[in-house]
Amino acid sequence: MAEDLVLLNALGVHLVLIQSTRHAIDSYIRDQGIANTYQGHRRITDEALLNRIIEMAGRNRLIFRGLYMRALHRNRGRSSLVSGNFVSAKPLGIHEGINHKLTGSVRRIDAEGIRQQLEVGSVVYLDHLAHSPAGELYNLASEEVAAETAVALQADKLILMGETPYCVDQQGGRVSELALALVGSIRSNQNDEMSRRLDATERAVRGGVERCHLLGTGLDGAILTELMTTEGTGTLIASEPAASIRQARVDDLPGLIHLLAPMEENGALVQRSRDKLEAEINHFYVIEQDGRILGSAALYPLDDKCAEFAALSADYATTEQNIGTKLLRYIEEKARSNSLQSLFVLTTQASDWFKERGFMMSSIEELPENRQALYNLQRNSLILKKEL
Numbered sequence: 001m002a003e004d005l006v007l008l009n010a011l012g013v014h015l016v017l018i019q020s021t022r023h024a025i026d027s028y029i030r031d032q033g034i035a036n037t038y039q040g041h042r043r044i045t046d047e048a049l050l051n052r053i054i055e056m057a058g059r060n061r062l063i064f065r066g067l068y069m070r071a072l073h074r075n076r077g078r079s080s081l082v083s084g085n086f087v088s089a090k091p092l093g094i095h096e097g098i099n100h101k102l103t104g105s106v107r108r109i110d111a112e113g114i115r116q117q118l119e120v121g122s123v124v125y126l127d128h129l130a131h132s133p134a135g136e137l138y139n140l141a142s143e144e145v146a147a148e149t150a151v152a153l154q155a156d157k158l159i160l161m162g163e164t165p166y167c168v169d170q171q172g173g174r175v176s177e178l179a180l181a182l183v184g185s186i187r188s189n190q191n192d193e194m195s196r197r198l199d200a201t202e203r204a205v206r207g208g209v210e211r212c213h214l215l216g217t218g219l220d221g222a223i224l225t226e227l228m229t230t231e232g233t234g235t236l237i238a239s240e241p242a243a244s245i246r247q248a249r250v251d252d253l254p255g256l257i258h259l260l261a262p263m264e265e266n267g268a269l270v271q272r273s274r275d276k277l278e279a280e281i282n283h284f285y286v287i288e289q290d291g292r293i294l295g296s297a298a299l300y301p302l303d304d305k306c307a308e309f310a311a312l313s314a315d316y317a318t319t320e321q322n323i324g325t326k327l328l329r330y331i332e333e334k335a336r337s338n339s340l341q342s343l344f345v346l347t348t349q350a351s352d353w354f355k356e357r358g359f360m361m362s363s364i365e366e367l368p369e370n371r372q373a374l375y376n377l378q379r380n381s382l383i384l385k386k387e388l
């Protein structure tokens with residue numbers, strides 16, 4: 001994991017790491033035969049336990065620092081791993097008559113202080129022990145520190161790692177992605193550890209962090225796999241249903257070229273050079289998820305009554321459903337709002353797909369003359385038309 005974090009940081013990703021010692025504390029308590037210290041989701045921390053937690057947290061911090069140093073050295077990285085008084089605490093206090101003693105809660109996150117460190121390329125490392133302004137040390141829940149820090153920084157993402165690798169549905173299958181509004185529907189299927197992470201996720205997403213990933217610590221490369229592949233390995237909780245459609249921009253060109261290349265190669269789409277794509281970028285729309293382009297389509301007006309629907313594509317690697325249908329609906333709406341009456345499509349391999357979505361076979365003669373002149377006889381595409 002340290003290697004992956006060094007790599008992400010070298011790519012310019014700002015990282016704030018939050019340590020958790022819960023697992024080690026639970027094992028210690030079990031081994032020592034100490035009575036259950038939990039009250040609901042929160043642990044009651046007395047002075048003796050706090051002293052032990054200080055040792056464990058300090059040890060974990062040093063172990064991680066060593067792993068990070070080694071990863072930096074191997075990858076010729078140069079970033080500093082910075083800790084400090086970025087989190088201040090307050091006592092959790094007495095709840096339902098039970099005094100939580102030295103268990104604390106977040107009072108304030110010094111977002112500005114953290115940002116200054118991130119801007120100079122440092123990685124910030126926070127542990128879950130924090131002082132109150134009066135100098136008293138408290139034991140905080142690491143999930144709470146993570147969620148509050150992510151909200152204070154308005155982070156792009158919060159990644160919560162734990163033993164359980166993902167949320168499960170009623171049949172025990174992995175839930176790969178879920179909108180926040182639907183989290184309630186899977187709550188009862190999760191274990192305590194995942195429920196705690198879901199609480200933090202809800203807090204973060206409601207606080208403006210758009211995406212939270214729940215991942216397992218047991219899988220090598222889990223963070224990179226989750227961030228760099230469409231399927232990932234964990235559960236993504238997003239503020240709204242993931243993919244959104246928008247007009248393409250010049251900075252989408254590399255992603256578009258990557259998407260279209262295999263379809264151009266197998267003849268499903270006509271070849272477009274980078275220059276041509278750039279010149280025509282305003283005709284293109286992309287469906288995007290988490291910064292990745294999952295599909296595209298283009299709308300070329302032919303005359304004042306009709307337009308050509310073209311370059312429809314859905315990433316071969318995505319498991320996201322209905323990319324093509326969503327793009328078609330979106331473009332149909334656009335065409336209608338521009339008072340167009342019909343859409344043409346020229347296709348070599350997807351005529352059935354269009355027929356199933358209301359297109360009828362058409363012919364060259366039905367195309368406006370300006371488009372007839374450009375018809376590529378060699379491609380021999382089928383021509384279909386849909387009245388809007």
Ligand SMILES: CC(C)(COP(=O)(O)OP(=O)(O)OC[C@H]1O[C@@H](n2cnc3c(N)ncnc32)[C@H](O)[C@@H]1OP(=O)(O)O)[C@@H](O)C(=O)NCCC(=O)NCCS
Nearest residue numbers: 268310311312313314321322323324325347349350352353
């Ligand atoms: C055509 C294409 C955009 C469909 O995208 P998609 O996101 O898979 O489409 P949807 O999810 O909305 O629809 C999926 C359904 O269409 C079917 N389908 C996918 N490609 C098809 C094709 N070429 N012909 C017929 N049906 C097809 C799928 O089997 C699936 O059917 P199912 O529900 O019975 O399982 C995609 O296959 C693609 O990128 N093709 C290559 C480019 C191309 O031919 N573009 C059209 C030229 S403009």
